[in-house]
Amino acid sequence: MRTDEFGSQFPHFIAANVLSYIGVPIILKNGEVFGSLCAVDSKPTIFTEEEKQFFTKIARLFSYVVELERLAIFDSLTGLYNRHFLYENVELQNPGSILFLDLDGFKMINDDFGHDIGDFVLKEVANRLKALTKNYPDSYAVRLGGDEFVIVVPQLIDKDDIADFANQVIRMMDNWQILDKKLQLTTSIGIVRYPSDGKDIKLLLKFADLALYRAKAKGKNNYQFY
DSSP states (O other), rough: OOOOHHHHHOHHHHHTTOOEEEEEEEEESSSSSSHHHHESSSSSOOOOOHHHHHHHHHOOOOOOHHHHHHHHHBTTTSSSSEEEHHHHHHOOOOOOEEEEEEEEHHHHHHHHHHHHHHHHHHHHHHHHHHHTTTSSSTTTTEEEEEEEEEEEEEEEHHHHHHHHHHHHHHHHHHHOOOTTTOOOOOEEEEEETTTTTTTTTHHHHHHHHHHHHHHHTTTTSSSOOO
């Protein structure tokens, strides 16, 4: 392409003194375009096929690195943060709450409907938790593994407010219908507050698990504070 043709089609490039450009999209495994790998020059340049292929290989390598990073902090099934992210990134200096969730009746769903339906349920749980946490600044959900989830809610410290939040979770998890059948699925929740209950995430999860055990002992489908 001649310089005048380039300038007529890309006037902003000319204004920035960019007279040659190559860009290769960085496409993730799920088809999402993460960005692009670009090179610019202030001189007109014709890129060879070898150079184009080189840029394409670099873009693929970058995509691979991004995927590895995502696998390190995200749960591959649900897209929620994983245990590693929670341990490495949770901030416990300022007050907040942690809710430890376990799905009541999930094993029976796996046994009766198969693991495909079980995986569908776990993904839907994640979607519901994502929707709920959007209403609470800086909050996020984590899948610890299996049917265990955690919600971290910074700045939620009043006991009545925490109880209201826990009841929202319970209500949103008590409505399941798949294959024209209503699933017998609910959730039990153990709740801790930080830093009053502790300043170490592993210790807090242990305390929350104890509260969760009490919730199940009291008939399930309820919450208990540590």
